[in-house]
């Protein structure tokens with residue numbers, strides 16, 4: 516068994532290239548559960564904890580988040596709350612402060628759990644991930660990074676290094692319906708981000724990956740309750756639902772219609 520602690524991105528990428536099967540450890544919240552349940556048989560680990568450049572947040576128009584930035588930083592940072600309030604709301608809705616203190620931006624995207632909160636808001640915000648390997652760097656919209664439950668387009672030797680979120684020009688909202696406890700993952704999640712008179716609505720936690728229907732959103736009339744209801748109904752009908760212990764497919768279908776309508780009215784103001 517090996518536990519590597521590189522201090523630079525470059526050194527991390529070299530370690531990953533030499534041993535692509537080594538498991539990258541960020542906050543360790545997801546990996547901890549897998550290990551305790553005996554579901555992870557890894558022998559070699561590369562921890563990102565000492566790679567300082569991955570912990571940086573820079574606001575130069577767009578918001579650039581190092582992969583090791585924690586959920587708590589995004590929830591409480593004054594810079595994020597002022598410029599990207601929808602993002603602060605979505606990261607602040609995850610689990611409990613204990614989890615948010617260690618869980619990271621890179622970790623939640625790489626693990627690609629269908630019932631995570633941040634991906635819906637990141638997609639609605641038009642965010643992209645910067646992904647690096649010894650072969651170079653590429654930029655992938657989050658909508659193309661997550662392709663299924665626990666499934667991403669990352670190659671085995673690639674690392675998420677940064678997530679870039681454009682500055683929103685209009686209001687945003689994140690609505691999370693929990694069905695079991697206050698710290699639960701969502702049964703239904705709706706992120707809506709408005710820009711002028713257009714809106715991007717993304718529904719999470721109901722299917723194998725976040726759901727966005729640009730053609731449906733194109734019919735939106737800000738402030739118009741009927742148009743919000745029609746869009747909610749169209750989302751409800753077009754999604755293929757997961758049935759799990761947080762809610763049946765039929766229940767989720769009903770809730771999506773209601774929550775999409777509410778999200779659209781919230782960003783109408």
Ligand SMILES: Cc1cc2nc3c(=O)[nH]c(=O)nc-3n(C[C@H](O)[C@H](O)[C@H](O)COP(=O)(O)OP(=O)(O)OC[C@H]3O[C@@H](n4cnc5c(N)ncnc54)[C@H](O)[C@@H]3O)c2cc1C
Nearest residue numbers: 541542543544545546610619621622623625631632675700
């Ligand atoms: C009790 C509990 C409750 C939770 N509730 C919620 C909730 O309500 N909503 C929600 O959204 N989430 C919830 N989560 C999930 C939690 O937010 C995720 O476990 C977390 O986001 C993963 O982040 P991490 O930094 O701990 O990742 P890790 O556990 O360290 O890693 C996760 C995966 O990503 C890979 N990885 C990590 N960083 C990178 C990188 N930079 N590049 C490439 N691969 C990488 C790892 O190899 C691993 O496969 C909960 C977790 C726990 C333990």
